[in-house]
Amino acid sequence: MATPTLPSWPPTLTPSQLTHLSTLATDYALSHGIIYRPLPSSPSTTPALDSAIHAPFSLFPSPFPESLFTRATNLQPSFDLLYASISTNHAFLTRVIGQSVIHVDEFQKQLWHIFISVKDDLVQNLSLGLFRSDYLLHDEESDGLVGARRGELGLKQVEFNTISASFGALCTKVARLHGHLVDTTGYLGVSEGLEDKERLPENKALEILAGGLAAAHKAYLSQFYAGARGQAKKRVYVLFVVQEGERNAFDQRPLECELQKESIPVLRETFAEIAERMIAQTSSNRTLRLAHPVLGQVEISTIYFRAGYGPSDYTSSQAWETRKQLELSSAIKCPSISVQLAGAKKVQQVLAEPNELSSLLAAIPSQEAKTEMLKETFSDLYPLDDSRIGEEGYRLALQSPEGYVMKPQREGGGNNVYRSDIPPFLKELEKQGEKEGEGAIKKRAAYILMSLIKPPSGLGNYLVKAGSGAVLGKDTVSELGVYGAILFEDKGEKSPLRVLHHKSGGFLLRTKARESDEGGVAVGFSVIDSPLLI
Template sequence: MTKFDFASWPPALTREQLEALTLAATTYSLSHGLLYLPPAPTQPPAPTSAIHAPISLFPAPVPRRLFTEAVALQSVYNVLYARIAMDTEFLDSVMGAEVGVGRADEFVGTLWKGWKAIREEGVVQPLQLGLFRSDYLLHTESEGGSLSLKQVEFNTISSSFGTLSERAAAMHRHLHASTEYYGLSSHLTADNFPSNNTTAGLAEGLAQAHQHYGASGSRILFVIQPNERNVFDQRWLEYELLKTHDIHIIRQTFAQLATSATLSSPDRKLLVNGHEISTVYFRAGYVPTDYPDPSYYQTRFLLEKSRAINCPSIPLQLAGGKKVQEALTKPGVLERFLSDSKWGTQYNDEQLKRVRGTWMDMWALDEDDTDALSSVSAPSPPSSSSSPSPASTSSTEPAGVRRALAQHASLVLKPQREGGGNNVYKSSIPPFLATLPPAEREAWIAMALIVPPKSVSSYLVRAGAGGTEGAVRSEVISELGIFGWAVFGGGEVKGEKEVGWLVRTKGTESDEGGVAAGFSVLDSIVLVDE
């Protein structure tokens, strides 16, 4: 078989074929719940209209060996981040407000201080639930070289688009079944469309936590943002939990919970409008704007100190910080979580090597010269000719800042934020660093940019409030996410599983990648052999 040519993807369509595929894709999406609420200043309590989610017409090509590797690694990552969330000493040192990121980041510091106070008061629920998503890009090792799998980030809170990604995959299978994509590509065969059952898998994780809680008649609480446009992605989980597991859901915002949520005494059962809650699933609370005043944090802490199992708990949310991702690259840290016998199951050197193989070079902006010399991360890509040399930067700056300035053309700077739109890229880095207060450097990491295959295209279809816009062919980058869950506590992982995937595709003109933030479309996979 000839080597797959990414630059030739997707096959060209005639105008008639493009119009037919667009109509088939959008009507399928509208008929099968691949939906968003339309943009509006305010949404009514009971929505009366919907639009299809942003979608692609062709699935994104992903090498079969790399997809298989990403799926296989998810269970290791599930265990890794569960163990990080159970290691209080480590999280205090990396994310805390006394010696860690929380000193420089008020949002992180406030969450950590609340968690510390709850620990001092006494944690009544040792179990935690994680619904995870590990995000990857294909990386070109060298010009014309082989591809590898590189991790963008690991998500521990509000890992969204699981249910809609399943429907995007079904939509592409439908297009193939109904049109065979006009016979335009030998790669578009039924056996190259991998199955995706993310809805059932994520619901299984929530149901496992509910069962561990063990109270008959209890319910799962979804903590949601007001005026949520991505409501259908959440509703499909709600429907699956009721249909398959006979578990009822309560949906509430932080503002609603301020008056509806109480703790029973003395056992601290969480009651919402009189209903006992087994599990709290956060689809809000990951950005500072979710806490417009201090009372919202107090509501979050009320949920955390209850007997309900939190998904995520505050320590698990903190474990998803970019600073933790960077700390894992330092000598001995990965071994702390995967090789130490105190955790029970240990992973061998080959498994650790495979995990490390998914990482790009990264470092802290406040890294000093001693830290830089001890780093064992892979070498950074060479900087472009427009980058300042290390000698041109002030020697009084930390080594991490000097290195970021020298290599800015091939870097991204990341804060401890989720939701898209937070990072600083390439030429924007020097002016940003010139204005970043030294006290805030600890809240940022630098990461070498992943280099995806060049000249890959797709047909992107977005819907507006007034109807469907036509498909636009654009040069794109596709990001693969693998979902998993873990129930854990007391130093032990009670259960974990890899449960599906998503693909988000964006135009190359955009550095950011969030669907909800408006940068990407939902996509799926066609497996290809290199």
């Protein structure tokens, strides 16, 4: 079925209309917790705990083809099962990570060493994945830079996030913000269809993510507190591992509130605080307990990592040792170290190689038939190592860089290298490798090469940012993320995946100006949006 024609966007507003709508939207954002802590006055200080600004958001929802939105949501359960299964496939992880990536990426090497040291000594075989698969609309016939849409639109996967898949709470609230403007103003009648709230899908991202954490907590209680009285269970907490000076706390606090509705308490700690307060485990008792200065001794059922996805979160050997001790504990991890490794960009690249995806899906009941549907979302992906396909990727990176992006193995935004920046970056990597005695290839092998997705042009939106108001972005790109929550048991490679809880749905739409290559909201490049289905 052909995708519908995207409308000219955004609708035209008079200055008075723009002021009216943006004032209503900003007040809604501030009064409903669509907020950040402001940047600190100096990079050496932490954000003020008693101040807030609204998070960046779009004034209008952005047009998105309903058929492709539905396709993305329908694919999420299969992607959840795929990555959960990969995390239990130690032979695959060894081949892709242990025999490749760790030789060129120090961060992945540290994660791998923890995985190897704990995998045969684990006492908790349940793992929780709170995942998000990110996509862009793709117009194969467009140059992606100027002009109207030329071809049939498709859906291409940008990445699959297995740790700290954020913005579930804020994107839920921004969808409600757009619904509020429909209810209260009908968007002043400036565009046909904007008054139809049925075209604004309900966003259940917060519900999906909180439901996964609740399922993990209850599974832990069933393991260790079956038949216990309620009072004993009240001392069992879900632990949020957070960054020092976290600006995005108000995307995390609503998850706490959802859990508290089910009488599940939450504790927020940094790696440093955990290291200081963790009570030593024994070989016979791996219960994770923290000696909190206010709450006293508390037990942890589930560890939810909103930190730990990048090298900057591990500022010392103590932080790495803390991560290892958390992994060894009886608490359920979200994610476990193997699930985090499964999210490496190298895994995404290997899945695009012939027969890899079909082989993995064949091991999951009822999933082999989904191979082609998942594969259709893959872009052209290449390693940059000394393999045959790696040498082809290297040639393309040097000869036609305008069509590609180089990606390292880690999350967090701001790490990619685009277009004409690729050749000089590669040359610099090679110089570093030769200078350090590692050879030219080793440094570049820490990256993958991905063909750039070509989003349709001709769409814009008003981008509302604290301090600058509503600014018209005349040419914008929207990235759709779909969430999934899966609680599963790792029973070994020869056993089928056992799933205890699996829900998917909820979405994050991030919109940015086309000239901004990176898409991370927290690093200031995009705004939180919601789809207007067409």
